[in-house]
Amino acid sequence: MSGLRVLQVGPVVSVQDMGRPGLLERGISQGGAADVLALAEGAALLRQPPGLAALEMGGMGGTFEVTGALRIALTGAPMGATLDGVALAWNASHQVAAGQKLVIGAARRGVYGYLHLGGGIATDPLLGSRAVHLMGGIGRAAQAGDLLPAGPDAGSETGRETGLGITPEDRFSGGVLRIVESFQSSLFPDEVLARFGETAFRRGGRANRMGVEMISDGAGFSAAGQLNILSEVIAPGDVQMTGDGKPFVLLRECQTTGGYPRIGTVLPCDLARVAQAGQGAALRFDWVTLQQGLEIQARYDAQVTSLPSRCAPLVRDPAEMADLLSYQLISGVVSAGADPFDTGDNK
Amino acid sequence: MGRHEQLKFPVIRTVGLQGMLVTFADALSEPSNRATLGFQAALAQLAIGGVIETSTSLASVFVRFDPSSLSHDQLRAQLESLLADQDWYGASLPEGRRFWRVPTVYGTDLAPQLGEAADAAGMSEAQAIDSLGAARVRVLTIGFAASQPYLGTLGAEWDLPRQTALTPRVPSGALVQAIRQFVLFTAPAPTGWRHVGQTGMRLFRPEREDPFALRAGDELIFEPVTRADLLRLREADPDNGGAIVSEIAS
Numbered sequence: 393m394s395g396l397r398v399l400q401v402g403p404v405v406s407v408q409d410m411g412r413p414g415l416l417e418r419g420i421s422q423g424g425a426a427d428v429l430a431l432a433e434g435a436a437l438l439r440q441p442p443g444l445a446a447l448e449m450g451g452m453g454g455t456f457e458v459t460g461a462l463r464i465a466l467t468g469a470p471m472g473a474t475l476d477g478v479a480l481a482w483n484a485s486h487q488v489a490a491g492q493k494l495v496i497g498a499a500r501r502g503v504y505g506y507l508h509l510g511g512g513i514a515t516d517p518l519l520g521s522r523a524v525h526l527m528g529g530i531g532r533a534a535q536a537g538d539l540l541p542a543g544p545d546a547g548s549e550t551g552r553e554t555g556l557g558i559t560p561e562d563r564f565s566g567g568v569l570r571i572v573e574s575f576q577s578s579l580f581p582d583e584v585l586a587r588f589g590e591t592a593f594r595r596g597g598r599a600n601r602m603g604v605e606m607i608s609d610g611a612g613f614s615a616a617g618q619l620n621i622l623s624e625v626i627a628p629g630d631v632q633m634t635g636d637g638k639p640f641v642l643l644r645e646c647q648t649t650g651g652y653p654r655i656g657t658v659l660p661c662d663l664a665r666v667a668q669a670g671q672g673a674a675l676r677f678d679w680v681t682l683q684q685g686l687e688i689q690a691r692y693d694a695q696v697t698s699l700p701s702r703c704a705p706l707v708r709d710p711a712e713m714a715d716l717l718s719y720q721l722i723s724g725v726v727s728a729g730a731d732p733f734d735t736g737d738n739k
Numbered sequence: 740m741g742r743h744e745q746l747k748f749p750v751i752r753t754v755g756l757q758g759m760l761v762t763f764a765d766a767l768s769e770p771s772n773r774a775t776l777g778f779q780a781a782l783a784q785l786a787i788g789g790v791i792e793t794s795t796s797l798a799s800v801f802v803r804f805d806p807s808s809l810s811h812d813q814l815r816a817q818l819e820s821l822l823a824d825q826d827w828y829g830a831s832l833p834e835g836r837r838f839w840r841v842p843t844v845y846g847t848d849l850a851p852q853l854g855e856a857a858d859a860a861g862m863s864e865a866q867a868i869d870s871l872g873a874a875r876v877r878v879l880t881i882g883f884a885a886s887q888p889y890l891g892t893l894g895a896e897w898d899l900p901r902q903t904a905l906t907p908r909v910p911s912g913a914l915v916q917a918i919r920q921f922v923l924f925t926a927p928a929p930t931g932w933r934h935v936g937q938t939g940m941r942l943f944r945p946e947r948e949d950p951f952a953l954r955a956g957d958e959l960i961f962e963p964v965t966r967a968d969l970l971r972l973r974e975a976d977p978d979n980g981g982a983i984v985s986e987i988a989s
Contacts, residue, residue: 415885419925620769635931
């Protein structure tokens with residue numbers, strides 16, 4: 393069977409898809425990939441549906457042996473990747489053959505890299521999804537010795553639709569997070585809400601698939617009656633204030649309810665930017681109205697839908713390029729981030 | 740805008756871009772819990788297009804929806820109309836509820852914060868065990884983690900605030916207490932509540948056909964047993980730790 397045998401793997405590597413909607417009333421959050429845009433990019437590169445499962449690699453990849461002819465794609469936080477010692481482009485799709493060895497190293501920027509297989513990773517679904525839900529005790533992180541089987545893929549032998557690349561939206565270095573008021577925002581004094589939007593934050597040391605700590609200089613952000621409010625539903629993107637007024641942005645694998653007040657909710661389209669911020673990355677919150685938020689999200693959703701049309705062959709003759717500067721100059725040997733002139737990623 | 744004024748219940752508010760919350764009260768009560776469970780059941784029956792899922796919290800019903808196919812205004816109108824349909828505070832509890840008697844160790848090294856909680860409630864440890872061990876509580880809602888119940892309502896003497904600092908880790912089956920409620924933990928986790936008791940209940944069994952032990956509306960008593968008894972029961976019955984379950988006649 394085509395697939396990948398895990399020879400060695402980082403500590404936070406797990407199979408992820410879009411998660412499990414519909415189990416909130418059972419206490420299980422949707423979960424799924426921390427960066428769902430990376431799932432969609434991988435699907436676009438392999439010309440397959442975005443609901444298929446991929447391997448999410450937190451901070452560090454692993455070493456994999458190819459068990460049968462296979463198409464793969466690499467997306468998300470750029471990581472060094474080699475196939476039998478030859479460098480592979482990131483944000484691209486490739487054909488691999490039985491017996492070849494794929495090595496994926498540490499993230500150069502960002503946190504979560506993704507390894508996609510043509511046909512998706514076909515582990516057994518549990519409660520309607522293949523996504524490992526670490527907080528919920530569903531499945532477990534990948535370990536050496538695991539086999540990641542590929543689902544049926546017409547292109548596995550021919551390499552149909554490989555050698556494509558895509559320029560990702562740069563979400564790997566922090567930045568601005570658009571946030572809307574939510575049902576508990578009014579528990580916070582107006583002064584605190586305003587100060588929250590003016591404060592320069594950086595990503596703290598506590599971060600995982602459930603949530604990410606934000607640290608700042610100066611006073612914390614507390615609500616009135618903070619320790620006695622009723623536990624209430626949590627949505628991914630909610631910014632929760634712990635007892636000492638320190639914000640955590642909650643991600644898709646968050647708990648489903650909680651008693652700490654939420655100052656607002658980061659737009660779904662900016663959650664990948666939270667998950668992908670490396671420790672110390674600079675972040676800031678920008679309050680938008682509900683209407684503005686809906687428009688921003690709708691524009692983003694349209695962009696995600698257009699991803700397949702934005703994939704292009706990796707090696708191009710410059711003479712055929714209408715607008716040279718709009719392309720990412722990937723040589724096919726060395727991977728690059730979004731900025732082709734960001735020499736930090738290149739050798 | 741008057742944003743900090745008192746709310747009039749029931750109230751409909753937004754949760755981020757893709758959620759709406761119908762809240763029946765800002766404190767726990769029997770009528771608001773009935774309203775919550777009854778309203779969610781009715782909403783599920785309506786099967787509104789564009790609604791992705793619904794859930795309850797202690798006194799609210801949450802609706803997650805796709806604003807690209809169901810607008811905020813449309814959903815709000817549907818919720819308002821359903822709210823007007825009946826007196827939800829008098830709704831009946833769900834059918835098929837069960838009663839669980841759960842062997843529980845209070846205090847000892849297995850539940851080290853009993854003394855602290857008893858102090859805060861102004862009782863001796865023995866009085867606290869008598870009080871907590873005799874309370875018949877109901878699953879008010881499931882949340883936080885898979886199959887994890889919020890249980891209440893305990894007497895006013897147990898209206899203790901959460902701790903300012905987190906207890907770093909309580910084990911699976913831990914019974915913790917704050918704000919007139921218990922929570923029974925599914926999996927090891929940090930908590931702001933006090934760890935007063937320990938049970939052998941395993942609440943989430945993903946490998947089983949029915950993975951979820953408890954349902955909203957089930958009732959439980961956490962009956963005091965010795966440390967040695969619990970260890971023996973847990974050995975003999977790894978799923979339920981010796982808990983005995985029966986149907987509640989409706």
